[in-house]
Each structure stands twice: as C-alpha cells, then as structure tokens.
Amino acid sequence: MGKLIAVVDDEKKIRDLVKSYLENEGFTVVEAEDGAAAVQLVEKHAVDLILLDVMMPNLNGLQALAKIRLLSEKMPVIMLTAKTEEIDKLLGLEMGADDYITKPFSMRELAARIRTVLRRSTPDEKVEQDEWLRRGEIEINLSTYEAKVNNELLNLTPTEYKILVTLAQKPGRVYSRLQLMNNVMGEAFINYERSIDTHVSNLRKKVEKDPAHPNYIHTVYGIGYRFGDKK
Template sequence: MLVGKVVAIIDDESKIRDTIKSYLQNEGFDTVEGDDGVAAVKLVKNQTVDLILLDVMMPNMDGFQALREIRSISRKMPIIMLTAKSEEIDKLLGLEMGADDYITKPFSMRELVARIKTVLRRSEPDSTEDPDELIIRGPIEINLNTYEVKLNGTLLSLTPTEYKILVTLAQKPGRVYSRLQLMNSAMGEAFANYERSIDTHVSNLRKKVEKDPAHPEFIHTVYGIGYRFGENT
C-alpha cells in the first residue's frame, strides 16, 4: 500500500519542490521538504520518511555528500537522485554510493511517480513469498519474511535493489540471469534501458558478501550474458 507513504523532496529550487509536492500529494503521498543536503540528513534522523528524492547540485551539502551521510545512517532508505547532469559517470557514481535510482531533469511527473512507486515496492518484502521461508546458501542466510540477510550470522545492510538481486540469484543457484532479467526482477520492466547499471549494483553487493570481490565465491560473472549464483555454495 503506497498511499500515505512519506516522500522527502530535497532540492534547492522551491518551484521544483512545489511542483513535485503538488503532484505527489494528488497521488496520495505525504511529503516533507528540504533545500540542501544538511536538511536531508536531519529529516532521516528526526522524521519518519519512506523515500528521499535527492537533488545532486545543492549548496551547503550536495546530493552526493548527503547520500554518503544518509547511507551511514540507513542502508535501506530508498533514495532516488535528481540530477540535471546527463553524464553516465554521475549516474554511476550515485549508484555506487548506494542510490536506488536516478532521474535526469527535466522529467515528467508521471515518470517520477512511476519510479517512486517501483522503488517503494521493491523496498518491501514480497507478500507472495512464504513468510517462514529462508534461503540458506553456505554462510549466507536470507529471511524472506524479515527482509534480512546475514553472512556468518552477521546482519548485512543491503539496499532494496541489492536485496532483490541477491534473492533472485540465490533462489536458483547455477541459473544464468542476463542483465535485463535481473533488471526486470529488481527494478521492473520500465527500467529495461538501464540494464548496464546492474553491474554497479552487483559490484556493490559483492563488496558486502564476498571475502574477495575480485574472485567471487557466490556471485559469478558469465561473460557476455550476465550473472549466476554458485551451485556449490
């Protein structure tokens, strides 16, 4: 249920905040606002927020700095970066730092709402899954009910996208998934044109679950195709 979810709109341009606020409220969302990265961090610390729209270019503390601070507080907070830059390096930097998605200005309100709904849905456990089901692959334990992942008994902090990718791969060890298949599973068909960003999410995931990310034991690359989870784990 997405109605009543609280979206934080962090942008230094008041007209943009007002436009997004009006549209989101008409869609049934509640909103809070901030005009720089410092405000974003304070909101995460002091208020209940379900998703953050975080502009990149802002005074005092820019979006990348705020993203780093927020991720030190919460790895699971859904974050969508708003950027006027279209360079691929900026998009990948945001993903590498833990953003769940990005959208380039100017964007349509309809597309923005679709992105928000998709990120929020994948940040919640799948209600169709067995509430008592565990996926155990060697030292990795995934609880599909509590949305928790443990490695050797230690709780990991995964972003919603990383969690969905890991679940998809771990449910069927040995099966090869293309980047497009993983993108559809983790982010939905609307993101098919962004399938190369899966590489960044997988790289981040490996840093959390592999002893040596350069020589992965669990998440293997199938060159020219995509990824698979090791069969012997």
C-alpha cells in the same frame, strides 16, 4: 496517510511541482532545500523514500547521500540530476542510491519509479514469517528482507537485496543484465541495464570474502550474472 516522501531540491519551483503531484497520487511529502536539511529530515522523520537532487548548496546530493547511508543502509534513495554524464549516475549508485532520474522528467515516470523502489523495500506480506532461503554461508529471510553471511547481518540497500534474492532463488541460472534489471526494477528501467553492474559490484563487496574472486555472484562474460554457491 500515504508513504512519506522527502523531496530535496534547492529549486522551490521543482519542490512545489513534485509535492503537488505526489500528494495527488496519495503520498505524504516533506521538503528540504539543501543536503544538510535532507540529513536532518532523515534523522527526525520516519521517511519511506527520499528524492535527492545532486547539485545543491550546503552539502550536495552525493555528500548528503554518504551521510544518509551512515544513518540508514536500507532507506530507498532516488537521485535527481540534471547531469547526463554516465559517470555521475554511476557514482550515485556506487554510493548506495537505488535509482536515478535525469531532469527534466515526467511526473508520471517519477511516481512510477517511486512505487517500484518502494515495492523493493517492502517485505512481502504473503511470505510466511521466518521463511529463510539458505545458500552456503548466506541466509536470506524472505519475510523481513534481511540477509546474513556467517550469521552476520548484511546492510543491503533494497536494490541489492532484490538482486541477491533473484539470483539466489535459482542457482546456476544465467541472467542477462536486461533480465536481471527487468526482474528487479521492472520494464520501465530496461534502458538502464548497465547500471545493474554497479549494484552487483556493491553487493559483492558485502557478500563475498574476496569480491575479486567471488564464491557466489559470478559474472558470465558477455551475458550477465549467475549465482553459484560453493559448499
């Protein structure tokens, strides 16, 4: 069986179309028609990724996302939205979504996005077990996709984890938003580089003692970000 994808949308026609395409691509698909049913799916099934529509009855997508994040910080979530306003997209990212895709979308692009997000959430089998990357008070296990600060486990989304690893592996190197987005999410996402700011902001809240005055993840104004641990 392929990775289990939950498709959550109140429009049956969309669910049927997405389900048919993804199954042809080798995925296994379960469906839900509203936010409440989406939360139940996550509780009952070992879902690998959830496609979550924003505009739905009985818990909209953002409300459902909030509940899902209480159940699992690490589950990959892609928001489906017909809205074009940037604020709606950023709100989903701030609440812990890994990506968003705006309707109407191509099935090929959707499948590519799913595979990219799944890769970010799957440990690299080539990495030696218990290989740790240590930067100041931060410890990152590259084989289990876990990160700790002062020995306390961080609840990072797959995107947040990948950003942290990318920056921490090369302290002092300045990454532009475009470079960071490309390294973390791939070339298909290069038109979405401003959304990296939201992911970095979320990451700082979990990593830094004082996110407004970070010790590790620094903004290089007009360019992007760099990692600089203070020992």
